[in-house]
Amino acid sequence: MNTDDAPRVTITAIAREAGVSVPTVSRVLNGRSDVAPGTRERVEELLRHHGYRRRGSRTVRRAELVDLVFNDLDSPWAVEIIRGVEDVGHAAGVGTVVSAIHSESTSTRKWLQNLRSRASDGVIVVTSHLTPPVHAQLRRLNVPVVVVDPATGVPGTDVPAIGATNWAGGLAATEHLLELGHRRIGFVAGPTHLLCSRARLDGYRAALEAAGVPLDDRLVQPGDFYHASGFTAGSRLLDLDDPPTAIFAASDQMAFGVYEAVRRRGLRVADDVSVVGFDDLPEARWASPPLTTVRQPLVEMGRLAARTVLRLAQGEETESLRVELATELVVRDSSARPAAG
């Protein structure tokens, strides 16, 4: 008797139903390019329909490996997510294979090749862009995929995704500054094409509106989440005729850039200008003064991604395709009441 609860479909049966040879079905399963597009589509449709599970992958032999893929490993939050995934993987006896694909197609192709040659129980992609071709390849390999995405708000695919509550975080940070008595609050935005940036900005606007503080477009400066853009935006804000008494940056790194803009003007963070960030990287605690910021639970996001992908690897379902973990305001020494006068 089969211990699985569903009967298994074979490659031979799929080939017969699709009207193609067994080697053709194998070629589709192995992601090879020497298959006519129409044939590939028909075979993939049947594989999906019958819930075909590849031998040598998840049910038959466990690879005891989970792949964790970043665009780049220089994102300061990369190691936080690695910690979360490794923690769960280690406990489950599963190794965490870390890769960086640098948004390059050659690098991505190489990674997919490596993945094919050694098998993996699941893939966690940490990136704003799981491109449709990569997604299609992973689907062909029949490996479960989870997206961890502290950057975009909503993924464009039907893949389970784990993010954070960006709007609520933007709201909480701005409310904190309003409660301290600030009325002119600058905002350094993230890249506008990312939903998370728009959500943080909208949280900032919603808090101001609720407090009856009029919006001033000059107080919103563009940024790209990196340090240099925070320095430029902070400099522009501080050089206004009527500069803000507080600046909320949509990432910790940009907040550190604002610190430097404040210092270069002979001013002091907190005493002269309050600064709030977003992320709560370990560096936020070590900054001088320690940074008030909105915490993204990056380690927990990594943990949840690992648990989800391991469940999918065992053929279980996820409750939801979209999980947003709560952000939390962490008040430290960079925010204070506005200086009198």
Add this chain to the structure above:
Amino acid sequence: MNTDDAPRVTITAIAREAGVSVPTVSRVLNGRSDVAPGTRERVEELLRHHGYRRRGSRTVRRAELVDLVFNDLDSPWAVEIIRGVEDVGHAAGVGTVVSAIHSESTSTRKWLQNLRSRASDGVIVVTSHLTPPVHAQLRRLNVPVVVVDPATGVPGTDVPAIGATNWAGGLAATEHLLELGHRRIGFVAGPTHLLCSRARLDGYRAALEAAGVPLDDRLVQPGDFYHASGFTAGSRLLDLDDPPTAIFAASDQMAFGVYEAVRRRGLRVADDVSVVGFDDLPEARWASPPLTTVRQPLVEMGRLAARTVLRLAQGEETESLRVELATELVVRDSSARPAAG
């Protein structure tokens, strides 16, 4: 004909020579504990003597995996080393499996178990302490091992190790401050049981001696490389009756702690007190002011470790058991001439 240049010894031959059964040799190879110590020793000696290579490990089947093991993933330089190893691994089609063992024996045992169950082409250990029992277990698994160690100076074993020139770095940082005109230079030390800490301190002393500046023990404060100890040590130095005009901390994190001690006293880094660190973490560039520091080439150390372990996995030899990559002084804005008066 065999393509290997040396004839292969079999388990049967080893068993015959040792006067034990074949399953006993297997148990030794698998690191099982149910073998009498004397027997284990005799069998291991013969395995080494004949250069036995385990089937299913390096020569017969490549696992296409390299293991990279940290004590903890919260060391701020962990991600730098991961970047270097991943870079070389990716190019070679080898996945980088990242683990943290938290210096716990249960965690280490679990990791060794996982390693046994899925095989690995080589292990890179990033830690001050490759304990003799772990080393013995790895030897039994016949997996090549390389130590990357930005912390200790010299490993206690015959394993290839990659470090950095700590004494030269300590010398260069102190000479830089002397050249700026500082005469009272404080030093925040790392843990004294680590050779690298002693090398950095000796570099500091050597520079002072060469410049004819008398040593003052009160100017050397203990630390543990972490932020809080830098804050405490910096506070003590600044509270001296005759405080230093410059402070050299033996890690970037401790230098950031000194920043905070400076700020809390209403003073300014560079203008009032020069600060120099050691590591050149990415955070050093983002600090306010950007930190003058001694660069450890962490990414390059990771790259070299990966190349070395992959060469060992192919049966090649290393030229040297001990490689020290050069450190380099990076001058930024936290060091300046001493304030007049």
